[in-house]
Amino acid sequence: MALEKQAWEKILRYLRIRDKERTDILDDLLPQDLAEQIYSLPNEEKVEIFGLLNNEEAAIILGEMELEQQAKILSLLSPKVAADILSEMPYDDMTDLLGELKEDLKNKILSYMQSDDAEEVRELLEYPKDSAGGIMTTEFIAFKETLTVKEAIKTLRELAPSAETAYYIYVVDEDEKLVGVVSLRELIIADENQILREIMRTNVVSVQVDTDQEQVAQMVQKYNFLAIPVTDKDNKLLGIITVDDIMDVIEEETTEDIYHLVGTSEVEGTTLVEAKPISIAKTRLPWLIICLLGGLFSGSVISVYEETLNAIVALAFFIPVIMDMGGNVGSQSSTVFVRGVATGEIPANKMFRYFLKEIRVGLIMGLICGLTIALAASLWQGLPILGLVVGISMFCTVTLAATIGTLVPLIFTRFGIDPAVTAGPFVTTIKDVTGLLIYFYIATVFMEYLM
Known part of the structure; x- marks a missing residue:
């Protein structure tokens, strides 16, 4: 629940007067609530x-905001303060955030960071944003395969606080190559004198650094x-x-697909609530122009068959339902x-079969809809x-619509283009034109029987 105004004002007073012996503010308050309230403040108060806030508190609260908000x-803070806060964040979050900043500000912040951290982040920034390398963290736990369970547990106690997660312990050989994995549970229940090679699982599922983030998300979902x-x-x-990074990827990819399916896209660099109307309009207009041109072409189709339409006025009644x-x-x-x-439910080798x-x-749908509209x-x-005439037109239109609705994104997928981009306006526009052509052509064929 969001903080009430009175409680929030109390927190502000507390932060302004607290001394060095004060307790951690996050002991009693949820960082999600603090993040929500802080972002709603004027820039000066932010x-x-x-x-x-101390650096650790600031990093935790900042991490609860959307990336654009972060x-x-x-951008409001000095590069030195920003660098100090970022130093408390995991490398993957730090990299994602710096990737959102303008180049000059990013470089200024990196110049204030410790050399090891800056070098690590620069290496991560080299990977494409939507690849496994772009969303991975280098804060993990890996032990040599010759280490004993006792030694591993002792070392784990020292390394766990700085690792992103300690649920899995990865096992590597002398060349740092991945050879196995041990879960935390397996490590705890094993005999302390066994070596990791003896208890590790060797059938490790991994991804390469250039694997697309969507494929990574599918694998994590598949294997839980x-x-x-x-x-x-x-x-x-x-x-x-x-x-947690996979959940962000799933949300991002799903949002992107939904936007494409309805013929629009996200407003870059801001949230929908804060975006200017002109920016939102710019993301939607290109797709609407495509629909507009398609509509004009549909109108030209009707004009070609104007004589047919004038002769049989009743044909006009069924144009909307056909389209x-x-x-x-x-x-x-x-x-x-x-x-x-x-989602991977239709794999590449089964697309044509689908x-x-x-x-x-x-x-099937065309036959049922055609018979229904023919009777009506x-x-x-x-x-x-x-x-x-109307029934045959409906049958042909529905059958062709199902074919085009699958064929268009299938072709784009084969050429390595995101199929979501081709959906919505493209398919609808194509169907409007083909539906009218089918309807009026069939009506023209049966003209002498309609008169």
Whole structure:
């Protein structure tokens, strides 16, 4: 629960007058609540509060904010203060945050950091943001395979406080290559005189440093890991990715896919609440322009068949339902396919097989929808032949919509392009045009029977 105003004012007074013997503010207050309240303050008070917090407190509270919010806070502080706070954060969080800053500010902050920390962060910044290397931390626990259980537990007590997680102990050989893993439970219950080589599991699931973050997330979900090791092409252990970072990846990828599916994108560098209307409009307009051009083309299709439409006015009654059904089915097929690819439910070697299945699904839905609309049109207009035209058009449109809704993102996937980008507006626009062409062509064929 967020802090009430009276309680928050009390905390501010406490921070301003506390002495060196004061207790840790985080002993009694949740950092999530403090982060929420601090970010809502005016900039001057934000700077004051972070000046009153010690580095460890500031790092914990900062870590509870969104990445864009963290970057804004750091930009308000002096590079020296920012460097001191960052030094208390895990390397992966530190790297993500510095990656959000402008180049000159990032370099200034790095110049104030200890040389070891700065070098570590610079190395992590070299990896692509959306790769395993870009989200891994180098704060992990790894022991040589010849170490005894007793020695490992003793060393673990010394290293655990500085590690990102101590649930898994990774085992390496003399060349620092990953050869096994031991869980904390397995280590504790083992005979203290055994060596790690004797108790470790050798079938270690790992990812390479250049693996895409989405693929990493799928692997962690599949095996229910709390952390997964990252290696180079020679199997040398470089770092680990913890489950909290994987949750961030899943949220990021899901958000991105949802935005693409509805034909928009995120506003870079800020939150939706703080974003300017002009910035939000810029992210949506390109997709809307595509739909607008598609709509104009759809209008030209109608103008080509103007004579048919004038002759049989009743045809106009069914244009909306033909277009809507095509768009809805296309969006359904596209959404299901994109999600299946994103979650790994539709693997690369089974995409074409799924495409053929979607065609069969389209045929079933098209047949049912076609028969339904044919019966409705016949009863409404009293023209069985009109019902036949509308029914055949619906059958063809729905079947084609299911096909296009899967085929378009499938083609883009084959070319290494994110299929989510092709969904929504693209599929809907294509279906509007093809749906009208089908409808009016069939109506023209049956023209003499409709008159």
